[in-house]
Structure formats: C-alpha cells, structure tokens
Amino acid sequence: MRLETIFSTETLHSKVLELANKISSDYKDSEIFAIGILKGAFIFFADIIRAITVPTYIDFMIASSYQDTSSTGVVKIHSDISANIANKDVLLIDDIVDTGISLNFIRNHLLKKNPATLKICVLFDKKARRVIEVPIDYVGFEIPNEFVVGYGLDYNNKYRNLPYLAILKK
Numbered sequence: 001m002r003l004e005t006i007f008s009t010e011t012l013h014s015k016v017l018e019l020a021n022k023i024s025s026d027y028k029d030s031e032i033f034a035i036g037i038l039k040g041a042f043i044f045f046a047d048i049i050r051a052i053t054v055p056t057y058i059d060f061m062i063a064s065s066y067q068d069t070s071s072t073g074v075v076k077i078h079s080d081i082s083a084n085i086a087n088k089d090v091l092l093i094d095d096i097v098d099t100g101i102s103l104n105f106i107r108n109h110l111l112k113k114n115p116a117t118l119k120i121c122v123l124f125d126k127k128a129r130r131v132i133e134v135p136i137d138y139v140g141f142e143i144p145n146e147f148v149v150g151y152g153l154d155y156n157n158k159y160r161n162l163p164y165l166a167i168l169k170k
C-alpha cells in the first residue's frame with residue numbers, strides 16, 4: 001500500500017475556515033445544532049466548530065456502512081444523538097459523501113425528530129459514485145473516485161490520524 005497526498009494540512013485548514021465563514025454568515029441570526037458522524041468526521045468536526053462564530057451546540061452519532069474499501073450499502077446506527085433537536089437548526093457534519101446511502105439514511109432518521117431546519121456539510125464529495133441523491137448544502141472539495149485516507153478517514157480503522165488527505169494506492 002502506498003499513500004499519495006492530495007490535500008496538505010494547510011490546504012485542508014484553509015478550506016475548513018472558508019466553510020466555517022460561510023456557515024457563520026448563513027446562520028448569523030441563529031444558533032447551530034451541529035451533529036457529527038463518528039468516527040470519520042471527528043477531526044473535521046473539531047476543526048470546523050472551532051472556526052464557526054455563532055453559538056453552537058454539539059452532539060454525535062456513530063454510524064457505519066463501510067467494510068474495507070467498499071460500501072456495504074447497509075447503514076447501521078450504533079449510537080444515536082441524545083439531545084432533543086425538535087425546532088432546532090441542525091447542521092449535519094460528515095467527512096465524505098460517496099454513494100450517498102449513509103447520509104440519506106441519517107438525514108431521514110433525523111428528519112423524523114422534527115428539526116426546524118436540517119442542512120448537511122461534508123468536506124469531501126466523490127460525486128461520480130452517487131447512488132442516492134442527497135441534498136448537500138456545504139461541500140469542501142470534490143474529489144476523484146479514489147479511496148482516500150487521513151484527516152479522520154480510515155482504511156479498516158487505520159490512517160485516521162494523518163494530518164493530510166491521501167489516496168491509498170494498492
């Protein structure tokens with residue numbers, strides 16, 4: 001296995017700031033209820049919420065759909081949010097959207113809890129792989145159809161701690 005860097009730490013951080021600025025201005029008169037999807041989003045989530053300037057509440061869900069480098073197509077919610085999000089402005093934050101199956105499932109799950117609004121923010125979008133259309137409000141980077149690791153993203157739980165994004169070449 002070989003790693004090929006595609007986005008450096010600096011490139012990632014400036015994009016995170018750009019997204020946070022856009023979000024802070026869009027939500028300037030409200031409060032955000034941010035929900036991070038673990039484990040993949042943990043680093044992006046921690047970085048972006050610290051750059052958002054409007055009052056922000058946080059919660060997490062643990063969900064999974066992947067094994068090795070392919071989506072199983074079956075989404076499991078291992079842990080749900082604990083807070084009540086009825087009438088809140090929810091911002092769902094995830095690392096990457098690929099087939100769209102996970103975010104579509106999680107979005108439908110959260111909509112049943114009657115938030116006032118529900119928007120989605122992802123750092124990476126593998127658009128070419130989309131199977132289910134899911135409305136994404138904030139996208140950091142569109143990336144090619146390659147398996148990527150680092151900045152929270154893993155291959156069998158490895159590489160999450162890399163401070164940059166790399167393509168994993170076999």
Ligand code: IMP
Binds near residue numbers: 097100146149153
């Ligand atoms: P989807 O349901 O196919 O959109 O997959 C979404 C989830 O699969 C993401 O939240 C990631 O956890 C994982 N995933 C998708 N593509 C990659 C990748 O290239 N590297 C690591 N994880 C990925």
Ligand code: MG
Binds near residue numbers: 037038039041094096
């Ligand atoms: Mg994920």
